Amino acid sequence: MDKLSVLTTFVTAAELGSFSRAAERLGKTPSAVTKAVAQLEAELGTRLFERTTRQMALTEAGHTYLEGTRQALMQLQIAGEEVEQLQQELRGRLRIISPPSFAPAFLREVCCRFMTEHPLVRLEVDLKEGSQDLIEGGYDLAVRDGPTDLPGLIAQPLLENRVVLCASPAYLARKGMEVTLDNIEQHDWLILRNPLLSRHYWWVELEGRNTRLRQPVPRLTSDDYDFLLACLLDGQGLQFVPTWSVAPYLARGELVEVRVNQWRVLSAFGPWIHAIFPPHCRNNRKVKAFIELLKAHVQESGRCAR
Template identity: 60%
Template structure:
């Protein structure tokens, strides 16, 4: 008997709880499903279902085999999809999760280019701060600057998460006091609040020297990075910004980098932005194509 068909019929029987309902779902006869399950049981030397006149239930061996059968069928489905897509244009859906600040910084433009290059792709992008579970959320990949040592996930670095101190020329003109660690308290500050970031002090490095700097009382705080960025561009204070966000404004002269010889330790957000995807989808052509497109996009802007 065809093993793939037998596995399909076994999984359907387990899902529907009876041979008759599973047979109706698959468009086969109950006897065909009974034979398929019996064939698998004979091959394994173990019963997969406990049967009675009133009910049937998976045995312990059946539960174990069901998990493996589901994964095998999923792998075969994904492999067939991969082969099909290798021979034709990318198509289907791709679900992505990322922090809101990635949108205007680089993801908006990168996604537009990806959709133009692959007109048969349907892209769903959820921008939120929550560190989503890719399996439970049904996501193909996530872009994150937080923890990456998570089971079942592959992390591919995209861009360095270097933090720069920035201000607008207008602010610096109105506040000519030099910006130094010892004068921080005399300047207006725009401070991003995030559960992973320390609220009391920063760690700055100058060569081999590590400085613990008390955070000054902020002029403005927010849990929205883009809200703060708008005020930074409007000349309302100083702000620490990731390089991937500040780069276009530094290039246009809308922002100026300060204390370039210092390095702010990136705290719990980590030194890199990564693309995270499930280990069993390492060969998914759509995921790989999107990551390669995004890597090229960032590289063209000197951010890879």
């Protein structure tokens, strides 16, 4: 096993805290990971891990060696990317992470277009909720809403995360009423459940100030956004949705924006969707090309971009 592979195996095992998970991440067998670490410990003449039947932890020497190895591998990656940039065509792997709801809205189209334009690039796209650590997870780029004040990361705004109230024409024809503060309990509400969202209140802008508005009893709740969107399109109720998600349906008349004059709901996920990447990817041509394609798609599709 070559030295670079041994060092990569050690760092992955240390970051994941498990030889078996490191083996899964690297596509190796657990015995190969154990052998690589043992080879490194023999070469250094010291133990890097304290291992028991229940847990594994770095020794003091392991912590010291991990920091230096991380820096060395990062410098090698940067050097490799600089050499790559001397080549005319983009090539290699690009790892991206994004919430699942972004895929049908815009990410799927952008990825397909990117692969067509850059046939030598391999994409790995993980669709997961939450704010996974980009560096620990080995990602080059994240597309996400929510907080961007994350240490050691760079964020670029992509598109506005404005929330609107929508319903299908069939629902509005069936109910035949506007939406006001006085009649919200008479409507059928489709409500997303998420750790960032209150189960009891909406934060709204009312008469120029932000305040809490008690939620009506929902007709349907779910933690899956795409499931709720399908029910919205089927005419089952009203839902607060981000404009980036429903722009095509509004353009085709499959959904209608319901305007409420007295109040406006505020997004709990922040006002913008961002492209987020580690500092060492600042000059990565694949990352830059993907972000530019994202921005172009946002503009072409008529969504609000910055």
